[in-house]
Amino acid sequence: MLLDVDNIFMNFGGIAALKGISFSVPEGQVVSVIGPNGAGKTTLFNIVTGFQKPTAGQVRFAGSVVTGLLPHRIAKHGLIRTFQKTEVFPALTVMECVRIGLLNNFQPSLFSVLTGKAEVAAFVKNSVLEVADILEMVGLHSKSEYLAQELSYGEQRLLEIAVGLAARPRLLLLDEPSSGLNAEESSRFSTLVRRLQKQKITIVLVEHNMNVVMGVSDQIVVVHHGEKIAEGTPEAVSQNRDVIKAYLGREWVTDAVG
Amino acid sequence: MLDLLPQFVFNGLLIGMSYALVAIGMTMIFGIMNIANFAHGEFYMLGGCITYFIAAKLNAPYLVAVPVSVAVVTGLGFLLERVVFRQLRLKSAMSSVLATIGLGLILQNGALIFFGPQPQAIPTSFSAFPLQLGPIFTTEARLFAVAVTAATLVLMYVFLNHTLYGTAMRATFQQTEAAALVAIPIDRMRGITFALGAGLAALGGALLGAIFFVQPAMGATESLKAFIVVILGGLGSIPGSIVGGIFLGVAESLGTVVSSAYKDAIGFVLVIIIMLYRPDGLFKKS
Amino acid sequence: MAFSRNLDPRTGLFLRWPVLAAVLVALPFIGLTGYELHLLIVSAIFVILSSSLSLIMGYGGLLSLAHAAFFGIGAYTSALLFMNFKFSMWVGLPAAGIVSAIAAICVGSLFLKVRGHRFVITSLAFVEIMRLIAVNAVDLTRGQMGLPGIAAPVITIPGVGTIDFASKTAFYFLAVGGAAICVWTVARIVHSPIGWGLLALRENENLGESVGVSAFRHAMIAFVVGAFFAGIAGSLYAHYTGFVSPDLFFFSYTVTMLVMVVIGGKATILGPIVGAIAFTFLPEYLRVVAQYRLVLVGVVLLATVLAFPNGIVELWSRWLRPAFLRLRSRDHAA
Numbered sequence: 001m002l003l004d005v006d007n008i009f010m011n012f013g014g015i016a017a018l019k020g021i022s023f024s025v026p027e028g029q030v031v032s033v034i035g036p037n038g039a040g041k042t043t044l045f046n047i048v049t050g051f052q053k054p055t056a057g058q059v060r061f062a063g064s065v066v067t068g069l070l071p072h073r074i075a076k077h078g079l080i081r082t083f084q085k086t087e088v089f090p091a092l093t094v095m096e097c098v099r100i101g102l103l104n105n106f107q108p109s110l111f112s113v114l115t116g117k118a119e120v121a122a123f124v125k126n127s128v129l130e131v132a133d134i135l136e137m138v139g140l141h142s143k144s145e146y147l148a149q150e151l152s153y154g155e156q157r158l159l160e161i162a163v164g165l166a167a168r169p170r171l172l173l174l175d176e177p178s179s180g181l182n183a184e185e186s187s188r189f190s191t192l193v194r195r196l197q198k199q200k201i202t203i204v205l206v207e208h209n210m211n212v213v214m215g216v217s218d219q220i221v222v223v224h225h226g227e228k229i230a231e232g233t234p235e236a237v238s239q240n241r242d243v244i245k246a247y248l249g250r251e252w253v254t255d256a257v258g
Numbered sequence: 259m260l261d262l263l264p265q266f267v268f269n270g271l272l273i274g275m276s277y278a279l280v281a282i283g284m285t286m287i288f289g290i291m292n293i294a295n296f297a298h299g300e301f302y303m304l305g306g307c308i309t310y311f312i313a314a315k316l317n318a319p320y321l322v323a324v325p326v327s328v329a330v331v332t333g334l335g336f337l338l339e340r341v342v343f344r345q346l347r348l349k350s351a352m353s354s355v356l357a358t359i360g361l362g363l364i365l366q367n368g369a370l371i372f373f374g375p376q377p378q379a380i381p382t383s384f385s386a387f388p389l390q391l392g393p394i395f396t397t398e399a400r401l402f403a404v405a406v407t408a409a410t411l412v413l414m415y416v417f418l419n420h421t422l423y424g425t426a427m428r429a430t431f432q433q434t435e436a437a438a439l440v441a442i443p444i445d446r447m448r449g450i451t452f453a454l455g456a457g458l459a460a461l462g463g464a465l466l467g468a469i470f471f472v473q474p475a476m477g478a479t480e481s482l483k484a485f486i487v488v489i490l491g492g493l494g495s496i497p498g499s500i501v502g503g504i505f506l507g508v509a510e511s512l513g514t515v516v517s518s519a520y521k522d523a524i525g526f527v528l529v530i531i532i533m534l535y536r537p538d539g540l541f542k543k544s
Numbered sequence: 545m546a547f548s549r550n551l552d553p554r555t556g557l558f559l560r561w562p563v564l565a566a567v568l569v570a571l572p573f574i575g576l577t578g579y580e581l582h583l584l585i586v587s588a589i590f591v592i593l594s595s596s597l598s599l600i601m602g603y604g605g606l607l608s609l610a611h612a613a614f615f616g617i618g619a620y621t622s623a624l625l626f627m628n629f630k631f632s633m634w635v636g637l638p639a640a641g642i643v644s645a646i647a648a649i650c651v652g653s654l655f656l657k658v659r660g661h662r663f664v665i666t667s668l669a670f671v672e673i674m675r676l677i678a679v680n681a682v683d684l685t686r687g688q689m690g691l692p693g694i695a696a697p698v699i700t701i702p703g704v705g706t707i708d709f710a711s712k713t714a715f716y717f718l719a720v721g722g723a724a725i726c727v728w729t730v731a732r733i734v735h736s737p738i739g740w741g742l743l744a745l746r747e748n749e750n751l752g753e754s755v756g757v758s759a760f761r762h763a764m765i766a767f768v769v770g771a772f773f774a775g776i777a778g779s780l781y782a783h784y785t786g787f788v789s790p791d792l793f794f795f796s797y798t799v800t801m802l803v804m805v806v807i808g809g810k811a812t813i814l815g816p817i818v819g820a821i822a823f824t825f826l827p828e829y830l831r832v833v834a835q836y837r838l839v840l841v842g843v844v845l846l847a848t849v850l851a852f853p854n855g856i857v858e859l860w861s862r863w864l865r866p867a868f869l870r871l872r873s874r875d876h877a878a
Contacts, residue, residue, distance in 0.1 A: 049754060075756035083754075089747035100744045103737055104756030110765055113736040114729065120736060160751075167755040294661045345850055351660040352607040356806055357849040359799060363842030371835050478795065482672065485665060493661070523676040526669040533666045534654055 002027040002171055002202050003048070003079070008057035010043055010226075017043050018054070019226040025171065025204055025219075030197055032205040032213045035223035036246075041206045042084055044223070045175050049081040050074040062170065075104055078170035082177060084206075086156045088148035094159055095144040098131045101166025131166065138162045138192060154185040161192070171202040178209045190215050214238070222246075264393045266511045272400055272469075274507020275407040276302075279462035280480055281487035281499035282414065283455025289431045289494030290451045293346055293354045297362035298459060299481030303474060304331050304365065305460025306467030307373045310380045320382040324464045328457050335456025339449045347448075362478070369474035377471035384468070403465040410461060411500060418496065427451055431494065459484075486525040489532050492539025502540070568720055572713045581712045585784060587824040588719035589777050592726045594804040594816035596773035599730045601802075602810035603739060604766040605746025606659075609798050610651070610667035613674045614644040614771040616792040618778025620678065623691040623788045633697040633709075633783045637776060644775025648768045656763040659749070668795075675793030690789030694782050709783075719780055726773045731813050733769065742766055746811075803841055807848050809855030818857060 003025040010018040017040045025031045033041050046052040048059050050071040059067045066074050089097045108120045135141040138158045143151060148159060157177060164172055178186040186209060193203060193216045207213045213220065213234070220237040222230040224246045230237055237243055284298045308327035312318045318326070342361060346354040384398035418424035430437040430447045438444050463472065463480075487506050491498025506525060513521035532540060572581060597611045621643040622636035631639075655666050678685050685691065696709040709715045733739055741762040744752030749759045782788045791797075804823050809815020827837055852859060 051750070051754075070758070071750075071753040072756045072758040075754060081754050083751070087748055087751040087754075089744060089751065092743055092747055096740070096743065100740050100752060100757060101755045103741055103744075106737070107741070107756075107761075108737055110733070110738065110769070113738055114732060116732075123737065163751065163755055288661075294664065342846065342850075349849075351664060352601065352605065353849050353853065355607055355661075355664050356802065357846055359802065360842045360845030360849065363799065363845065364839050365842075367836075367838035367842065371839070482668075485668070489665065520676065520680055523673050523680075526672045526676070529669040530654075530666050530673075533662045533669070534658060537658075537662060 001025065002062055003204070004058075004060040005044070005048060006058040006060065008044065008047055008059070009055045010040070010047060010052070011055045017226050018047075020057070021223065021226070021228050023221045023228060023231060025202060027170075027202055028197070028200055029218040030193065030203045030205065030216050031219045031221060032207055032217040033221045033223060034207060034213060039223045040226045041223055042175060045081060045173055045206060049079060049173065075167060078168065079173070080104070080164045080167045080169035080171070081173040082157075082160045082164055082175055084175040084179075086153065086160055086180075088151075088156050088159050088163070090147070090149040092148055093144065094135065094140055094146055094148060094151070094162075095131055097148050097159060098134055098162050098166045099127050101134075101163040102127050102130060104167035134162050134165050137165070137195065139188065154181050157181065157185075158189075158192075165196075169201055171204065172196065173204045173206075175206045176208060177205065178207060178212050186212060261393060265395065266514070267508055268394045268396065270508030270511030271504060272404055272507070273466075273511065274504035275404065275411070276462040276466045276503075277483050277487050277507055278411065278500045278503030279407060280459040280484040281491065281503050282496055283458045284481075284484045285488045285491065285494055285496060285499045286427075286431070286451050286455045287343075288488065290427070290448055291343060291347060293343060293358065294351070294485075296355060296358040296481055297365055297477075298358075298455070298484060299479065300362055300365035300369075300477040301331050301335065301456040301459035302463040302480045302484075303369060303472070303477030304334070305463030306380070306472035306476065307369055307463075307474060308460075309464040309467055310378050310472045311373065313381050314378065320380065320384075320468060323380075324461070327464050328460045331460035332453045332457035336449055336453035338456075339452035343452060344445070344448070362481070366474055366477055369477075373474055375474065377473040379471055380464075380468045382468045397469075399468045403469060406461070406465060410458070414458075414496070423450070483525075486529050489529050490540050493537070495539060498539050568724075572716050578712055581716055583824055583828060585712065585716050585719045587821045588716070588723040589780050589784070590801070590804060590820035590824055591723040591817050592773050592777040592780070593801050594808065594820045595723075595727050595730050595813070596770040596777075597801050598805045598808075598810060598812075598816040599733065599742075600766045600770040601805060602812070602816075603734050603742040603746065604763055605742075606656075606763060606766070607664050608667045608767070608770070609664060609795075609802075610655075610670045611770065611774050611801055612793055612795075612797040613671040614648060614774035615778040615781070615797065616671075616674060616678065616788075616790075617647050618644045618775025619782040619788045619792050620685065620691075620778070621775065622779035622782045623694050624684070626694045626783075627691055632695075633779065634699075636783065637779045640775040640779035640782075641772045642775075644778070645768050645772040648771030649764070652764050652767045656760055656767060671793055671795075671798065675790050678790035678793060685790070688790060690787055690791075692787045694786045694788070696783050696786075715784055719784070722776055722780055726776070727813065727817065729769065729773070733765075734813070738762065738765060803845055807844055807855055809857030810853075812855070812857045815855045815857040819855070 001024040005021060005023050008018050008021045009016070021040075021044060033044065035041055043052065047054045050066070050069050050073065053068055057067070058065055061074070061077050061079050064077070066077060066079065089100065106123050108117065108123070112120055131144070132141065135144055138161055140155060140158055140162060143155065148156065151159060157180070161174070161177065178189050181189060190212055196203060205213065205217070217234050220232065220234055221228060222237060222240070222243050229246055230240045230243045232240070280299060280302050283301065284295055287293055287295050287298070305327055308330055309320070309323045312323035312326055313320050338361070342357065346357055382399060384402065386397065388395045388397060389401070418428055426437070426442045427447055427450070429440075430442055430444060483506070487499055487502040490505060491500070491502030509524070510521055513524065571584065576584070593611065593615060597608070600606050600608050600611070618640035621640040622633065625631040625636045625639055651670055655663060655670070658666065679687050696715060698706060698708045700706045707714050709718055734742065741752070741757045744757045745759050745762045753759055778792070800823065804819035805816045808817070808819020808822070830837060833840070848855060
């Protein structure tokens with residue numbers, strides 16, 4: 001297993017947000033974590049990537065325990081995330097933003113920068129090509145000189161993924177990547193996910209858009225009230241009674257009433 | 259030594275209450291606008307200098323000069339909120355700090371041009387003879403300052419807790435978005451808060467100026483003191499500022515007895531410790 | 545690298561190094577008065593301060609009010625080494641930089657864990673504590689009396705002769721040399737991967753962390769390199785003026801540096817240089833309006849923050865330069 005989330009508990013004050021969640025992500029698969037709003041999905045992401053410390057439990061990535069490490073340490077292992085609320089570096093150009101992601105692979109010491117070591121120059125030189133490749137892949141190559149803040153919302157989402165890709169993830173956690181995207185953008189996004197999968201990048205998705213989830217997932221984990229209520233292939237999960245009751249069913253009920 | 263204790267406590271109380279007046283405004287402005295106002299001590303300075311101008315140059319009685327100068331500075335605060343601070347609201351901490359440093363330069367050096375650099379005594383009709391109250395020696399001017407400050411602090415308390423405006427102000431303080439939802443006019447609340455904060459600081463300057471001296475350079479020191487107080491009491495907490503102000507004033511006064519050399523440094527060491535480890539202030543239970 | 549030809553790709557200002565170097569070398573010999581030379585030396589010292597501060601606040605986005613503290617620590621280090629051990633500036637200068645850098649590592653390891661107002665206020669409290677120590681540790685610093693009589697160094701080169709840096713012309717080269725090294729270092733850092741990391745820290749710390757950029761590490765590099773050069777500036781100042789006092793820690797020094805950086809242009813290489821020179825020379829030539837000077841500085845600072853957050857260098861790159869280029873191309877056409 002590439003990622004093991006083992007019995008994670010999270011309390012805020014007296015409120016239990018996560019009550020012993022466990023799941024595993026095998027290398028090369030696309031796993032979606034779904035569940036109604038407030039189920040604890042984003043908290044789970046924050047814990048896996050080091051932005052929050054769990055009350056109890058363990059996260060293992062590629063065999064080593066990463067619980068309690070700082071986010072940039074976890075990123076070094078190849079575990080990269082995006083944010084639910086789109087995050088970019090607003091006043092930098094698209095090219096400069098993506099370049100920052102490359103720092104996950106190489107960070108020169110102050111000494112080697114000041115003495116002009118060849119490896120630094122080589123990294124800077126290669127970065128141009130690498131950034132161009134990544135921008136080509138996400139379809140932002142024509143925008144590389146634009147400031148991030150000048151991009152449309154959908155383009156900013158793609159830029160954030162590009163920044164994450166530059167960090168050379170073994171596993172990419174995408175927090176509601178298709179929210180706010182129009183139909184065309186979200187189908188473009190599904191294509192992107194499949195391409196990433198071909199490149200052996202494992203993907204964990206938190207997603208609301210069921211078209212996306214059903215279309216790209218190998219496995220689905222359903223979270224409700226801080227607990228895992230189901231897990232399995234898209235077909236199995238979509239027919240699971242608990243899931244229909246807790247998640248889909250409830251939405252149908254509210255739809256019917258509202 | 260011990261019989262002098264009440265005297266030192268009283269002196270500290272006097273200074274501490276003036277710290278509180280300046281700090282309340284600063285903490286309110288931080289709470290409601292998220293701006294650390296480096297120019298706030300200049301309102302204290304202006305309160306003192308304008309009182310001096312009215313009393314000494316226009317020969318008006320001190321008791322008239324105080325409310326007039328407080329009114330002028332309150333008005334100035336209202337204006338500055340409109341012209342400057344409203345535009346800083348969505349900017350970073352860096353921009354707002356830099357802007358208030360710029361504003362401080364303008365106010366301090368503007369006052370320097372207008373009032374001149376010399377320390378001046380505000381003429382009052384108070385008797386200069388010492389009064390004895392039990393173990394404490396004091397003067398009429400000092401008693402007046404303590405009484406007016408105490409009354410103002412009580413009025414502030416009543417205003418914030420028992421009037422519609424005060425409640426709305428506190429609501430804006432705690433939950434800006436929620437306050438906007440229940441139709442509290444946020445912009446107007448900010449203007450009033452800012453003006454009120456400026457006026458309180460000016461009152462401090464006008465009262466203390468009649469006991470010590472007034473000069474354009476005194477605002478910068480006062481800003482620093484107010485910062486310490488605001489941080490001791492917790493950024494954004496009004497009761498914290500009052501307690502913090504009196505605490506600092508009395509601590510400084512007693513500190514003079516123990517060791518005068520490093521007494522000022524204690525405040526700054528506390529500030530660093532609090533900012534790093536207890537950002538809600540000394541008095542708040544975590 | 546790119547910046548060897550073009551000092552600042554963002555502003556589009558071309559400075560050809562050989563030309564600049566020739567001008568700087570020629571300046572003391574074109575018949576400037578001693579006073580003008582003095583202002584050039586002071587400018588050079590302020591270029592060191594403003595460029596190093598710009599690394600911290602312009603690129604790293606950390607508003608440090610403690611820069612004057614490291615300036616003062618450097619000045620006192622040099623002065624005390626000279627007064628107590630008769631160490632010349634050749635020892636004092638590197639020692640000042642190193643002591644300031646070590647001080648920055650110590651306070652930075654505490655302060656750089658907080659951001660925003662908390663960092664601003666902490667840094668302000670630190671400089672005040674340093675000032676109070678300079679005032680009160682009378683045995684060491686002579687308090688308000690200050691330390692006078694710090695001599696400029698003398699160097700004897702066999703076969704060439706003796707250079708006494710008490711001469712303004714000689715000290716000019718020392719100060720300009722220091723400024724050049726500082727600007728070169730800052731430019732080198734901000735155009736390197738470390739500079740990218742600094743921008744990540746300024747623009748979006750969480751996103752940077754999520755792709756492996758340690759906010760703390762980058763903040764520390766900027767803070768310590770900045771403090772090192774502030775210490776160097778302090779040592780140069782001490783040996784040039786011959787006198788240090790607790791006034792070096794005054795908030796007004798901090799404000800002067802901030803004004804130079806902000807009005808010049810925060811996240812540019814040229815901005816702080818332009819700011820430092822302008823705010824050393826202008827006040828001297830605006831004696832007519834002497835008493836309005838600081839009011840004007842305040843107005844310009846406020847206006848810059850509100851209207852031109854990237855300073856006058858941006859004014860040039862965004863408005864004046866395009867206009868200039870348009871004019872020139874029209875001339876060529878005609």
